[in-house]
Amino acid sequence: MLIKSHGVKIDENLVNVALEACLTLRDLGCLRNALTTIWSSGWTVPKLASQHTYGVIIKAYGQIQSLTEVWQLWSELTVTKGMEANEQLYGQMLDVLVGNNRLDDALTLFKEMKVTHKSSLNSQGFAVAFAMIIRGFAQQKDCTKALECYDEMKTHGTRASLVVFNTLMDACSRVGDMHAACKLFEDMKGSDCVPDVITYSTLIKGHCINNDLEQALQLFGAMQEKGIKPDAIVFNSLLDGCAKKQVPALCEQVLSDMEAAGVAPSNHSASILIKLYGRCKDLDAAFRVIDEMPKQYNFRANNAVYTCLMSACIANGQMDKAMELRVRMIDDSVYPDERTYSTLLRGALRACSVEQCTLLVNEALDQKGKPAKYLLEEDLVRSVLMLMQRQNAWQTHGLELNNRLRTAGIIVRLAMAPDSCSRNDGFGQRPRDNNMNAKASSGSFRDQGAGKGASKGRF
Helix, strand or coil: CHHHHHCCCCCHHHHHHHHHHHHHHCCHHHHHHHHHHHHHCCCCCCCCCCHHHHHHHHHHHHHCCCHHHHHHHHHHHHHHCCCCCCHHHHHHHHHHHHHCCCHHHHHHHHHHHHHHCHHHCCCHHHHHHHHHHHHHHHHCCCHHHHHHHHHHHHHHCCCCCHHHHHHHHHHHHHCCCHHHHHHHHHHHHHCCCCCCHHHHHHHHHHHHHCCCHHHHHHHHHHHHHCCCCCCHHHHHHHHHHHHHCCCHHHHHHHHHHHHHCCCCCCHHHHHHHHHHHHHCCCHHHHHHHHHHHHHHHCCCCCHHHHHHHHHHHHHCCCHHHHHHHHHHHHHCCCCCCHHHHHHHHHHHHHCCCHHHHHHHHHHHHHCCCCCHHHCCCHHHHHHHHHHHHHCCCHHHHHHHHHHHHHHCCCCCCCCCCHHHCCCCCCCCCCCCCCCCCHHHHCCCCCCCCCCCCCCCCCC
């Protein structure tokens, strides 16, 4: 850093400028280095340092999740120096606590802030503080508490910002409370806040998730009338809404609008279309998506796209095509993840195919770059081994596979120990209890084992 190479003497102004630059760049490595350089130079917070300086340093430590240092600085200012924190510093502390998932601590501090500055509950400082608390409730998907906080703001006459309205609408949309989200939208239009693309994208996505495509399309038309340019989130939300309704023609129209707006379809768009065509039992169209869309819009199909297409194949009774796709994706240097293996294994188990299950588990064990325990669901592996027991394939497939799994650190507990399986039936015998009564001991007790089942478009 320049400070080290030029032997610059650090003062309060330089600390503020350096840390604020790192915070603006969102470079955590740079931020850590700056803090290390500041303290290793021997600089200490001046006795008469401003609350702005404390706020900057607190925010810096908050960004690197060093809450011990955050509380030490807060205590130094408010206890050791006996200063009363201003609204801005309270707001920065609340931002740090909420950002580090310490909502309970933030609520305690906010309560203290309302006592300390009770004469200015409708100020801009409190507008920021309320926004932080609302964001905390939204992160926890506690829409009720977030709305209660908003009602408290209105009681105090505190002005809600655009960010607050958008955060509240997002919280409501995530829990499916579109009635509350729409009411907030009306409140917003009645205030000085002007809805932006985030406002509309939030509401459109919420309506699509709640299967209210008509309302989503009305909002889409309204934002266009106001000259607000839709973004990828808006278009993909509408695509998803049309896909749920299984209306391919409407999806085609959304894609055309997307192109006209200069927004290029992405892997997310491709996944939505593949799901649509899979539900419509049009695998040819689903394959055209992966064959044509990436070339047309200059992106490479990712893991999620391949996995969606595999799922569509399996749902349409084409397990062989799903297995072929895994070869194609690897040839394209896209490697299966846990979701891919889970999708394929469920299909292979449904088909009761020991060979396919064995192949998939072995490939996961052989895949480089990620340990198999992060690629294979334990319940599915257990189902695979149980299938081998039921189909008398323990000696030919199960024993070796189980040993490989153990070597990889994947220990699967079965209802019946594999070692007890006989070569003939794969089920084994329960040990005879010497205390059985005569009538019972004269009979044949066979282990019942497990149940039979394992667990035209544009493109």
